[in-house]
Each structure stands twice: as C-alpha cells, then as structure tokens.
Amino acid sequence: MSIDVATIRKEFPILDREIDGAPLVYLDSGNTSQKPRAVIDAMSTFLEQSYAPINRSSYRLAGEATDAYEGARTAVARLINAPSADEVVFTKNATESMNLIAQAWGRANLSAGDVVLLTEMEHHANIVPWQMLATERGVDIRYVPLTPDGQLDLTNLGQLLDGAKVFSFTAMSNVLGTIPPTAQLCRAAHDAGALAVVDACQYVPHNAADVQAWDADLVAFSSHKMCGPSGIGMLWGRAEILDAMPPFLGGGNMIDTVSLDGFTTAPVPAKFEAGTPPIAEAIGLHAAINFLEGIGLAEIRRHEMDLTRYALDALNDRFADDITIFGPDNVEIRGGVLSFTFRDLHPHDVSQVLDERNVCVRAGHHCAKPLMKTLGVVATTRASLYLYNDEADVDALVEGLAGATDIFGF
Amino acid sequence: MSIDVATIRKEFPILDREIDGAPLVYLDSGNTSQKPRAVIDAMSTFLEQSYAPINRSSYRLAGEATDAYEGARTAVARLINAPSADEVVFTKNATESMNLIAQAWGRANLSAGDVVLLTEMEHHANIVPWQMLATERGVDIRYVPLTPDGQLDLTNLGQLLDGAKVFSFTAMSNVLGTIPPTAQLCRAAHDAGALAVVDACQYVPHNAADVQAWDADLVAFSSHKMCGPSGIGMLWGRAEILDAMPPFLGGGNMIDTVSLDGFTTAPVPAKFEAGTPPIAEAIGLHAAINFLEGIGLAEIRRHEMDLTRYALDALNDRFADDITIFGPDNVEIRGGVLSFTFRDLHPHDVSQVLDERNVCVRAGHHCAKPLMKTLGVVATTRASLYLYNDEADVDALVEGLAGATDIFGF
Amino acid sequence: MPGLEDLYREIILDHYRTPRNRGELDSPPAIETNGHNPLCGDEITLFLLVDDASKGDAATVSDVKIGGQGCSISQSSASMMSQAVIGKTAGEARALIRRFKSLMSIEGIELQPGDDDIALGDLEALQGVVKFPVRIKCAVLSWNTLADALDRATSEPPASG
Amino acid sequence: MPGLEDLYREIILDHYRTPRNRGELDSPPAIETNGHNPLCGDEITLFLLVDDASKGDAATVSDVKIGGQGCSISQSSASMMSQAVIGKTAGEARALIRRFKSLMSIEGIELQPGDDDIALGDLEALQGVVKFPVRIKCAVLSWNTLADALDRATSEPPASG
C-alpha cells in the first residue's frame, strides 16, 4: 500500500508556489516541514472564532479553548502511544524539551563525576544542554562512536554505559538518516541503571512511534517538523519521572500556591508549562496529527523508504565517485535524509546552484558540528524527504547537481 | 482624537461571533487579547506561500523567511524605541523572558545574601523565577508594599533598595491596573547600583513604551496580549547586559561552535534563541505591531483611559457599596483593568452569571496570589479593556452584574 | 446551552446561604486537612473526627466541620457532604465519595459493587454542575479533601490523649 | 531574479580554482587569526605579517597567507583580498576593508574621506554577491578576520626576536 503523493501534494498550498516560473522542490523537511491546508485552516478558524485563554478563566469560550488545547495533548499521547495524556508536556520546541530534561532532571540527579552518555551523531540540542550542565556540575560526557557507514558502534556500549546516569540519543539522525535500535538502547540504558532519553525530533514525523515499546523514559520532539505549526514542542515522560522532577520555568499556571515566601508546584503537566502556552499552535498541531494519522505513519514511512532507495540509487548511478552520501545504505535502518558531498564543491555553492532551479536543500553543519568532524567534513549538502516528495523532486535534485558541473567547469 | 472603535471592531472576526444569539462581550484582554484579521491573514499567507526555516538554509525561500523573521525583530525594537533590533530576543512568552533573566543574569550575578527587590503587586511570572533562584542561591527577596489605594508605597524605597542587586517590577499591574512611575523606579534602582528589570507585559499592549526614556535594563513582554499570536514573547535588554549574560537554553542557533568537549556562543540575539523559533508567530506579531501602530499607541491609551473612567463611574454609580473596585481611581495612573468584589458573591459565581450573557471576565487570583493576600481576598472578578471595547461592553457588564442579584437573591 | 437554573438549584443556594457544619474542631483529636483549587484560589479546611480509627473502614465519622472560602458550588457541596457523611462509617463515606465523583463524571473512578445504590439525597441537586465543566472542580474540592482526611484518620496512629 | 552568472563571475571562479597566497606563515612573527561562519561552518585562518608594527596605521602589510575551507565566494574573496592588501600600509588596508564592506551593503560602516576613491580592482567582481543576501557573510568572512589581525598586529607588543 503506497500513499497517493499527488493527492497529498494538493493539500500543501506552498507546493503550488512557483518562483521565477519554476515549481518549488522542497527538500528541506528535516529542517522544518511545510504545512497542509488543514493545519493552516484549523489555526485561522480557531483565531477567528474561538481564541481564548486556557486554564485560567471560567466562561464558556475559555472552557472550550481549554478543552481544545487539552485535546491536542490527547492527540500527541495517541500519536506516540503514551499511556496517559498527562505525561505530555508542551514546550516551545524540542530544544526546550531537551533543556528541560538536562536542567530539571539533571540538576536534581547529577553531580560531579556522574556520567552522561550521548552519541557522536547528536544534534546540538542533545549536546549543548548537557555540556552546560557539565560545566556547572562537573559531570562527564561520553559519546558512542560511529561505524564507517554511519551507524552507532555499539561494540563497547556496556563499557560506555558503565556508571552512566543517563543515556540520551537520537532515534533518527538528522544528518545520516540513521535509525538506531532505540528499544535495544533503552534496555541497555536501564540495565546499566541509566535513564533513557530519546531525541525523537526526526523520528516521530516519519515513523509510527511507540514510547512504550521503546520503554523510553523521556522523549523530546517538535511540531514544526511534523506538518504542525512552529512555536510548539513536546516532552513526553513517564509519570513517576516527571512527578519527581523539580520545575524548570517558574510563573503562572505551574504553581499550586504562591506566597511572598515561596511557592508549591501544580501537578504535571501544568508544572512544566509556565505562562501562557502556544494555544493556537496546539490547535494546529492537533490538525497536523490528525492529518498524518489519516494517511498513516507506517504508510508514510514506507513511502519514504521507497523514495530514499530511489534517491540513493539515482544519485549514486548518476554521479558515482563524484558524490559521497553519508549514512547506511540500507533503508530499513535509515530515514529519508541524504547528506552528501559533491565533487570538490562546497555545499553553499551546491545549494546556490540548486536554488537557481528552486530545489531547496540545506547546506551546512546541520547543527551537528561534532558529527561533521567525525565525517571529516566542514559541511554537507542535505536533501531531506517527506510525505509530499516524489520521484520528480529527486530527479530535479539530480538534474540540478548535474548542472553544477557546467558552472564550475569540473 | 479618539479612535474609531466601531471600525476597529470590524477587524476582529471573533467579535462577530454570537453564542446562543448574544454577541461576545470580551473583557478578558488582560489575560490574552483577540486577534485582528491582519494578524490571522499574515500568518496564513506566510504558511501558504513563504514558510521556510530561518537562519539555517541558504536558498531564497529560506532567505526571505529569515528576512521576514528579522523584520519582526525590527518592528519590536521600533515599538518600544529600543536603540537596536539586535537587543530584542524572541522567547516563547513573557514568562520565559523573566526566567531567562532570573536564571542567566541571576546565576551569573547573584549569590547568597544578595537582595532582589520586587513589589507586592507582581504577577507570578515576576515572583516564582526569583523564588526558584532564592532557594538555589540563598538570595533574599524583598517586596515594595502597597498603599491602600493600590499604588506602590515608595516611602521606604531607598531602604528597600539598600544592598539590592536587582529591582524587578511591573510597569502596569494586571490586577489593579496601577501604572507605577517606571522611569523614576529605574533611576532609583540605578542610584542604588541595582539592575532595573521591567515586566512590561501589561504595559506595552496599551501604551506607547519607550525603554530608553525609562532607562530600563531588561524588559519582558508577550505577543498574545497585544493582538499578536500566542507562542512568542520578547525580551529586550541593553546590549552590554545581554552580551555579558551566559546563555540560557542550549542547542542549535545559539552556538558559535560545538565540539565534543564544549561550545562557544553566538552573538546576541541568537545566543538566547536556541532551537527553531516561533517563525510564523513572529510574522503574525509583526502584523500586530503594524496594526497597533496604525491606530497609534497613544490613541489606544487615551481611549482606554476614557473607557476606564466610564467603567469606574458606571460601576460605582450603579452598585455603590455593593462593589469594591481595587486600584487607584485616577486613570492617569491606571490602565483598563478592573478587579472587584461584588457583594458577597464569589468571583466564580459572578463570572458564571456574566457568562450567561456572553460577558467574558476572569475570576480568580490572576496569577498574583500574594497580591490577593494583601488585598485581603481569595479572588476577584476582573474585567479588562482593550482597543476593541466600547461603552456598550461596559454597559453589558453592569447589566450582567445587576442580574446576579436576581439569582442569588441578595 | 444549559441555563443557570440547572446550576443554581434552590437547594444549592440554600446550602450556600446557610452552610451546615461550618466551624472548627480541636485538632487533635480531629484531623485537619486543607484543599484548594489553584485555578480560582478557593480554599477549604476540613476537620474530621473519627471514632475508633483503628477499625479502619468500620470506624465511624462522628463529626465534620468545614472552614475556608469558596464559590456557591464548592461551599454548598461541602455543606451537603458534611451532612451526608456524619454518622456513616469510613467505608460508607468512601463509597459516597466514589459515587459522587462518578456523578461528576470524574474519570478513573472505579465504582464498587453497591456504590450505585447509594442514595445521594440533596447531593443530587449538584448533578447540573456536569453541564458546566469548569465548575466540576469546585464541586469535588471538598470531597477530595475528605478523602485525604479519611486516609489520614484511618492510617495515623491514634492521637495520644 | 539575478542569475548565477551575476554571482559566479569568471574572475571569482578563477580565484576559487587557483587561490592566491594560500598557505601558512611562521607565527610569530606573523599574527594568526581565525574566523568562521557559524551558519555553514566555513573556517578561515589568516596569517598576517606586518613590518614596523609600532608605526600603527603607517606599518606595512608585508605578507598574507590564507588557510581553511570555504565556498567559492569566501575563498575567492579571501584570495583577492590577500592580493589587494600585500604591500599596502595598515591604514590603507583598513580603508579597503571599509570600502569593501560598504560595497557588500554591510550596515554601520562609516566611510572616511577618500575611501570612496579606493580602487577595488578584481574585487569589483564580488559586487554581484549583494543580490544574494545569504552569501554576503561568505564574502566578508576573510575581511573581518583581516580586521581582527590588523588590530592585533598593530596593538600587540612586537614579538621579541
């Protein structure tokens, strides 16, 4: 069963946009995804007819808005198969979710000499918050190394986990596409007595996620990468863990009571949602989840596997030794993210030439500078695929790259 | 010169909504404001035609999105007369801005025994972050008391500021409407060698703000209270202060470089904007600022002064001793926020009865529990006015309150 | 939409205007428990006196007094509750809590055999609250506080003296 | 829209394919400065040798070498820059930096009298970059690095020996 990309494309108004007469070939969804009409409309309609504060006022309009906001929480829980919607915290983005973990859980649980295990393919969002904590607390950070084809090298995992209090890793690399064995890694973490934290930012938009099957402890992801609005992110955590964590940001909504002398906190999730939350954004996110579920996450994954296979073959066939695509070749364990170097061309120049044909890719370090170092490059060009991409998009990429030859005369 | 409320109302689609045949009387803007069509349309159009990542990719669409996002920053700077747009940081809400200050500035500058001066009329967002720091660092918090009519009692300000490292106060109370002499308070803070932090959450939406005239150091406010989208807040700070502050959240965009061993930070404002920001929200905020500036902040303030006068008189004339309205009576020093107790009725019941007529007010502690204690109440009913409210809205409030008599039979 | 008369039934207003069992009890021997609603700031102080606490569910609720401030719904609910539980055993009071919370459509309440048969009496008047979801928290505040108090009363070592 | 030919002029591609003054200088006596573009990860290492540093703006740039990696724009800009400043005084080099950054539409550059008359030579070819705003940072990276190096060269005490 493959999805009907032509129909899906019609749902995304921006894909109709032409720049200088050429259609948009959007291959930067790993960065941020485009939005279907259902999401845009859900937000406008809400703002036009139903916008109101949530959790604070008691008139009907406010009650309805609160229900709508909480409805989004329920949808998120369903999407990742969380046991309870109360375990879903809304943040501003996955980065805030990771900082919340590092700071609220980290400060309460880590002290000098404790070990945090990360991997060499993490996004800065899963490195810098821990490094900040490391500086403050004298915590040690270790990294799981990579195999030459861009998988986690788990040979010494036991040793690396020895003494670790937390193992935090990405469920899908935003550079290599690599999908590590998340459930196995969570088990290993638990066997070593460590907390299992999953950066699911790239995984959730493209796969059927199941936090219970993973047996993860804390999971972070973002709305804007899964057809939802910007300005809202998610943190899921097991109730016992979230309950035991101290608060992160202080202010309205997260309190139980406040006096001049101190405060007590509200129960989770309110405890971690200080201030006015992204209300309309939660409504848009709910529409995005309904949209993705309507198509089917497993079907989306299947489509992306097929398209990734197509792209790997098309690029390798056409450019042979002129292109180096990083990450595993087996699409069973890689998502639709294709980072590559092309001849001696700098990614900025590659992206510039592609942009001339409206092919949108990202050139740079992809917020994964340590990984760039491991790969021995300063930057890569990255094309990333989503449910609205098709073979024509990949073909446009291939043609665009071929065109680069003319300009630079290699 | 008064504003044309009838025309302004037409710009707000939700004000056309009727519930059970009655029009909406929205008197909860102090909580969160409604959105004009210009804001809703700016966001939809952006999502339909121009959505792209900012600061990360180099194709044209991304370049345009980055320019649009930065354009919002320039608009914010203009709105508050900041010397430079680079001093404007986008956060998720004013609460995050306050936490950023308390944590990034506070951790770097405060230690045991240092004094933080607040006031008794602060919102939880300007109390709890400091209390969290106080617990962690052993910092002392003092509070400026209030006069019986709800102004700051500045009699002992010098003494209270003695030894204070920071004086953080609201430029307009969200409960009392009180507008303290902000410039004078900033001067007093500086004379005492303290940092002047202003919670301008209620001020900026309703007044022409000028951070340079205030001579403030750090200022926090929210988009959703000023006709802009939810999910985005602002922090303005003097360049030297922001430059010297350590980062708050770690991740993508806020770094200069990252290795396995550590990271260095990007210049302000990127330093404080970790992760994918509220992109479409910044676009909507820009439209909101244009909308407000088109009408004129001084004109909006004038309208609200008139309407507040009208409301104070109408309520006091009609209900005399049956109503107690808190805060100063002089509209020169109060904004359009009317918190009151009505007979012996509990605010929840008052709000319920008003809701029957579609009059939306907030009942509760308004995220200012310490102030409730000072006022000697558990909760109040609060009607808060904005540019789209008119005398008919106030009349509906008065009639609704009169109706409460029938039900409870007082 | 449901009208205000569904919410503010006469019997509710009566309990609101003339709350029963308002006051305090000496603690100890009574158990004093506090509850509050963070949304609106309502506070309740509940004093519970149980005879023969060591008997657990078979112990008797011999007195209840209510203090604190709240809206008509939370106050009348507390007042009716106090009337309903005085003289009951702890077990019967717990069953009534379950029955009432299920009436309020609170999720996750597991009714036990027989709970459905418990007579609600005046409390039935609060049924209309369900149509006003934001007010449900007001109605159950005192009941949650009672549940806390019962747990403490029947688990704590008896007050010495 | 501007075409790629506006950006990738032949002279730029020539400097990109055959960068001038690539390499290193002993440091000391040369000043070594690093610059990078956080957006794309480009890095530049600039070695600057100045004669008679104590003369300040009158000191002479006697040699420049460039290392690091970058795109065609940043590499060619660095290459052309190195050619343009070798032999100039520090003051002339600073004037050229101002002139070039103003060509790139960088805000806040205060041109000084005479700056406008400075001949850009090959550097003129980079003018097209302005039409591609995201690439401006690439073009000015080496210039900012040179500015740093000049400041350090003419302020630091002369290397002993």
Ligand SMILES: Cc1ncc(COP(=O)(O)O)c(C=O)c1O
């Ligand atoms: C793997 C991974 N983790 C974390 C992030 C951070 O997400 P956000 O920018 O939404 O906070 C990203 C996205 O850039 C990512 O790809």
Ligand SMILES: Cc1ncc(COP(=O)(O)O)c(C=O)c1O
């Ligand atoms: C005076 C004041 N400060 C801070 C806040 C917090 O703003 P936000 O909820 O947007 O973070 C509010 C709004 O509730 C407020 O009225």
